[in-house]
Amino acid sequence: MPHDVDLIILLAIGFGLALVFGYLAARLRLPPLVGYLIAGIIISPNTPGMVGDVSLANQLAELGVMFLMFGVGMHFSLKDLLEVKRIALPGAILQITVATLLGITVSMLWGWPFGSALVFGLCLSCASTVVLLKALGDKGLLSSVNGKIAVGWLLVEDLMMVIVLVLLPAISVLLGGKHIDTHGPQHAIWLTILITLLKVSGFIAFMLIIGKRLIPAIMQFVARLGSRELFTLTVVACAVSIAYGAYAVFGVSMALGAFFAGMVVKESDFCHRAEEETLPLREIFAILFFVSVGMLFDPHILIEKPLHILAVVAIIVAGKTIAAMALVLFFRYPLNTALTVGASLAQIGEFSFILAALGISLGLLTTEAQNLILAGALFSITLNSFMFTAIEPVQQWIRGRSSLARLLERSSDPLAMLPDAVDQNYLRDQVVMIGYGEVGRRITQKLIEQHIKVVIAEENREIVEDLRDKDIAAVCGVATEPSVLIQAHIQHARLVVISPMDILDIHRIVDISKQLNPAIEVLLCAENKEEAEVIRTDDVGQVFYAKEQMAINMSQYILKHIDAAHQKGH
Template sequence: MPHEVDLIILLAVGFGTALVFGYLAARLRLPPLIGYLIAGIIISPNTPGVVGDIALANQLAELGVMFLMFGVGMHFSLSDLLAVRRIALPGAMLQIAVATLMGIGLTMWWGWSFGAALVFGLSLSCASTVVLLRALGDRGLLDSVNGKIAVGWLLVEDLVMVLVLVLLPATATLLGGEAPVQEGHTAADQNIWLTLLLTLLKVSAFIAFMLIVGKRLIPKIMLLVARIGSRELFTLTVVASAVSIAYGSYVLFGVSMALGAFFAGMVVKESDFSHRAEEETLPLREIFSVLFFVSVGMLFNPSIIVEQPLQILAVVAIIMLGKTLAAMALVLFFRYPLNTALTVGASLAQIGEFSFILATLGLSLKLITPEAQNLILAGALISITLNAFMFTAIEPVQRWIRARSHLARLLERSGDPLAMLPDEVDQSYLKNQVVMVGYGEVGRRIAKSLQEQNIRVVIAEENREIVENLRNKGIAAVSGNATEPAVLIQAHIMHARMLVVSPMDILYVRRMAEIARQLNPDIEIMLCAENIEEARVLEQENIGRVYYAKTEMASNMTHHILVQMGFDEREPASKAAH
C-alpha cells in the first residue's frame, strides 16, 4: 500500500474504531477513553485484523501529549489548590510516596531493577484527572468540598508528575537506563549530578521566562487577534502558542515539550480570553487526546492477561485498594469526615494519562520493558472500568461503618476541636441566630451583610481551613457536614431563628431541612437553588423559601427600572402606566 496514504488510513481506522467503542463505553456509563484504548488494541499489531502504522501513531501521540498537558495547564487553578492546600498538598505527596513504595516493593520482589521499579511505582501513584472530573461531574460533586479536595489532590499529583517527567531523562543513566541523545552526545558523557543541575537550571530559566515574558506577551497577542473578530485566527493563535511554546521549550531550554505545553496552558489561562480559548480549542484538544489513547492502546499486548493474571491482579490491588486505603487514612488523619475520606479514596482508585506518558518515557529511556508497560496499561483499563463502582459503593460503605458505632467513633473525628463551637462563644449569642450552611461566594456575601447589621451568625462548613480562618476572625463556625445531626446541634439550631442553605445537592438540602425542623419546628428555612428545575422542586415540596440567582437578578433589575422610570414600586407597572 502506498506510504503516502498511511496517515489517512490510520486516522480513518483509528477515529472510526474509537467512535464505535467510545460510544459503547458511554452507553455502559463508562469513560469513553476506555473505548479509545480498546480501539487501539483492536488495530494494534498484537491483534488480528486491520493494523495501523504504530510509528505514525506514536508521532500523533506526541501531539496528543502536548494538548493533554496544555489542557491540564489551562485547568490548573492555583486558587483552588490553595483553598485545600493543608490537606491536598501533604496528602497527595504522602499518597504518591506510599503508592510508589508499594509498586517498588512488589516489582523488586519480582526481581526487577530499582530503576524499573521506581518508574513502575510512580506510574501507579497518579490518578487520571480526565476520569476524576467526569466521575465528579456525573455525580454533581465538582463544586462540593469533597470534590474540591479531590481535584486539589490531583492537581498536586499532576505537578509532581510534571517534575518527574523533567527529571527522569536527566537521571536515566543513574537508574540504569539510557539517557536521550542531545546535540550529538548523551547525558552519560557528563557527570550525572552536573546533568541534573543543568536540567534544573534550564527548567528554572524556562519557568522564569514564561512568568516574566510569556505571561505578558501571549495575552497581548491574543488581545490583538481578538480585536480583529476572526474566530479561526483566534483559535489558530491559541494552538500556535501551545505548539510553539512546547517546541521552543525543547529547542531553547532543553526541557520536555510536555512541560512547555503545560506552561503554555497556564499562560493562556491568565488571559482575559481564557474561557474563549478553552472553548475554541476544546474540539482540537479532544481529537488529539483520542489519538493519544488510541496509540496507547496500540502498544498493549492482550496476551499478558492470560500469561500473567496474578501480576495484573497485584497491580490492580495496589491501584484500587492500596492507594484508596492510604488516601482514606491520610484524610481521616487530617480530621476530615468519613464521607470526604471515602470520596477522595474512590477518586484515586484508578490511573490514566500521566501513567501512560510516564510508561512511554520509561520505555524510551530503556528503564522499563514492554512487559511493564503492558502491566500498567492493563491496570489502567481495569481500574478505570471499575472506578464507577467505587463511587457507587461510598454510601453503602458509609452506612455499614456508621451502623457499627465503635468503628464509626474510631474513624470519625473524635475529639476534633473544630467540630464544636469554642467555649468563648457566649451562650446568649446562641439565641435567635442565623445558622448558615456553606461559606461559598453566596454565603460570604450574606454573612457579611448580616454582620454589618450586628445580626448573629453561626457558619456550618465542611472545609476545615475555612472554619479555622473564620474563628481567627472571631466568627462562630463549626466544621462538618450539616446533613449529620451533630453538626446542626453544635450550631445550636434548636435556638436559631433561621437556617440559610447555600447552593448544593437537593438531596442534602432535604436532609438538612428535615433535621432542622425536628430540632426546631418553628425555624424559618431559606434555600439557594442552583438551577430553575431545583427551584421548582423545592418550592413544590414546601421545604422553605427558595431563591434562584437569575430570578432574583431579574426581580432586582425590574425594580430598579421601575423606580428610574418614575413608577411607584408598590403598584404594578401596568396600572401605573395608566
C-alpha cells in the same frame, strides 16, 4: 496501498473503532476512554487483523500528550488548590510515596532493578485527570467539598508528575538507564541535573514574566478582530509553539511547555472562551493519544503474567484507596470524604502512559512493564465507576456495623464543636449559615457589617479554621447530621440559610432544623430556575436564585430611574 495515505487510513480506522467501542463503553456506563484503548488494541501489531502505522500513531500521540497537558494547565486552579492545601498537599505527597513504595516492593520481588522499579511505582501512583473529572461530573460532585479535595489532591499529583518528567531524564543514568546526552561525559551527572534545573527555571521565569503578559495581549488583539477561527488558531498556535519552543530553546519537555501554555492562557480574560473553542480539538487529540496507547499493548500478557496484573490492579485499586482514605481520616475529614477521595484516586491514566513511554525511551522500563501498566489502567478505569457507585452502600454498611467508624469521623474533633470563647448570649436569635461558598461569604459579610449574629456550618476544615482565626463562629461538619446543627445552636436560631446543594440534603437539613426549632425560618439558595421551582413546590422555605434576583434588582433600578426622569421632566 501507497504510503502517502497511511495517515488517512490510521485516522479513519482509529476514529471509527474509537467511536464504536467508545459508544459501547458509554452504554455500559464506563468511561469512553476504555473504548478508545480497546480500539487501539484491535489495530495493534500485537493482535491479528488490521494493523495501524505505529510510527504515525506515536507522532499523533505526541500531539495528544501536548494537548492533554495544555488541558491540564488550563484546569489548574491555584485558588482551588489553596482552598484544600492543608489536606491536598501532604495527602497527595504521602499517597504518591505509599503507592510508589508498593510498586517498588512488588517489582523488586519480581527481580527488576531499582531504577525500573522506581519508575514503575511512580506510574502506578498518579491518577487520571480525565477519568476523575468525568466521574465527579457524572455524580454531580465537582463543586462539592469532597470534589474540591479530590481535584486539589490530583492537581498536586499532576505537579509532582511534571517535576518527575523534568528530572527523570537528568537522573536516568544514576538509575541504570541511558544518558540523556550520549556525546557528553558520563560522569558529570550532577552537572547535568543542575543544567536541567537551570533550564527549567529559565523557562518558568520566561513564561511567568514575559509569556504571562504577551500571550493574553495577543489573544486580546485577535479577539477584537471578531474572527472565531483566528481566535481558535491563536490558542492552538500558542499551545504547540510554546511546547516546541520549550523543547528547542530551553531543552525541557514539550509536555511541560504545553502545561505552562495552558496555565498562562488560563490567566487571561479569554480563558473560558479559549477552553470552550479548543475543547473539540483537544478531545480529538486526546482520543488519538488513547488509541495510540492501546496500540502499544500486547494482550498476551494477560495469559503470560496474570498474577503480575493482579498485583498491579491490587496496588492501584486497593493500595492507593486504603492509603488515601487513611490519610483523609487522619486529617479528621468525615468517612464520606475519605471514600470519595479513595474512589477518585483508584485508577491510573494519561500521566502513567506518558511516564511509561519516557521510561522506555530512557531504557528504564521494558515493554513488559509498559504492558502491565496499560493492563492496570484498563482494569482500574473500568472498575472506577463501580467504586463511585459503591460509596453510599459501603458508607452505610460501615456505619451500621462499626462504632469505630463513627468515632473516626468526629472523635474529639475541636472543629466539630464551637469554641468555649463563643458567648452563650451570642447563640440566641442568630442566623445559621449552611455552607460558606461565594453566596454564603457575601451574605455573612453583610450580616457582620450590620452587627447581626451569625454561625457558619461548613464541611471544609480549612475554611472553618480561617473563620475562627477571624473570630467568626463556625463549626465543621456535614449539616445533614443533627450533631452539627445542634453545635450551631439551631434550636435557638432565628433563621437558617442553606447554600445550593442536593435536594435530598436540603430536605434532611430542613427536617432536622424544624424538629429542633419549629419556629425557625428557612432561606434557600438555588442554582437555577428549575431547582428553585422544585424547592418551591416542596414548600420547605423561601427560595432565591441568582438570575431571578438579578432580574428583580435590575427591574427595580430601571423603574426607579424612569420615575426619577419623569419627576425631573415635570
